[in-house]
Amino acid sequence: MNFARRPLVAGNWKMNGLHAALSEIDAIATGFDAGLREKIDLLICPPATLLAAAAARLEGTDVALGGQDCHAQVSGAHTGDVSALMLADAGARFVIVGHSERRADHGESDGLVLAKARAALSAGLMPIVCIGETRGERDAGQAESVVAAQIAGSLPPEAPPERLVVAYEPVWAIGTGLTPTPQDVARMHGFARQRIEALGPGKGAATRILYGGSVKPENARELLRVSDVDGALVGGASLKAKDFLAIAAAYR
Numbered sequence: 060m061n062f063a064r065r066p067l068v069a070g071n072w073k074m075n076g077l078h079a080a081l082s083e084i085d086a087i088a089t090g091f092d093a094g095l096r097e098k099i100d101l102l103i104c105p106p107a108t109l110l111a112a113a114a115a116r117l118e119g120t121d122v123a124l125g126g127q128d129c130h131a132q133v134s135g136a137h138t139g140d141v142s143a144l145m146l147a148d149a150g151a152r153f154v155i156v157g158h159s160e161r162r163a164d165h166g167e168s169d170g171l172v173l174a175k176a177r178a179a180l181s182a183g184l185m186p187i188v189c190i191g192e193t194r195g196e197r198d199a200g201q202a203e204s205v206v207a208a209q210i211a212g213s214l215p216p217e218a219p220p221e222r223l224v225v226a227y228e229p230v231w232a233i234g235t236g237l238t239p240t241p242q243d244v245a246r247m248h249g250f251a252r253q254r255i256e257a258l259g260p261g262k263g264a265a266t267r268i269l270y271g272g273s274v275k276p277e278n279a280r281e282l283l284r285v286s287d288v289d290g291a292l293v294g295g296a297s298l299k300a301k302d303f304l305a306i307a308a309a310y311r
């Protein structure tokens with residue numbers, strides 16, 4: 060166990076959540092008790108429309124807020140986009156970049172994800188850079204080469220490891236109820252850590268790598284106790300405070 064890598068349990072609400080859902084954020088803050096606060100970091104990434112209201116409600120708590128994406132530029136003529144600085148201004152401390160849904164739906168390349176991660180760092184945010192192979196890539200025996208290319212192409216090598224989080228999310232496990240075996244997770248996280256080490260000595264050992272893809276209260280303990288797993292990026296099961304806190308409780 061590397062104590063520099065404090066576990067992080069992060070919830071990604073994706074395009075879910077109207078104002079009524081702020082009550083779940085209140086419940087998460089209430090349920091994040093001293094026993095858990097001592098051991099882990101907890102983060103919610105609601106839709107951008109809820110960030111400012113959530114920030115007001117979370118003031119004085121230890122629950123952090125994050126955005127789900129940011130533009131690579133600080134400002135300008137980019138209709139519909141949100142910059143990292145705007146997310147920080149609204150109360151975010153983290154931002155997810157390169158989620159597979161962004162890579163697939165918006166054709167985001169490693170180069171663009173890298174630019175977004177750098178924009179996040181410049182705005183004082185901690186980027187959570189997502190990587191992971193598709194089912195087809197895995198079946199073709201390319202899981203490692205895909206992940207290696209994503210690490211080389213989308214992680215800013217200049218970022219100090221304590222300012223960067225990586226999330227390994229096999230695309231075929233997202234929202235499907237399917238998960239890799241703990242052995243598979245250990246293998247892929249170990250591999251990712253080696254590739255991160257190639258970005259600079261000591262980076263592999265010090266960078267937090269989260270697992271994401273169908274994490275639920277029922278499988279959290281098994282997945283989060285795998286070596287080289289430093290937390291979870293949770294989608295569907297982060298929408299209800301009860302489920303999200305039950306996942307975080309794997310670290311009790």
Ligand SMILES: O=C[C@H](O)COP(=O)(O)O
Nearest residue numbers: 071233234272273294295
């Ligand atoms: O960002 C979260 C991941 O895409 C996982 O989503 P999921 O927990 O619904 O499978």
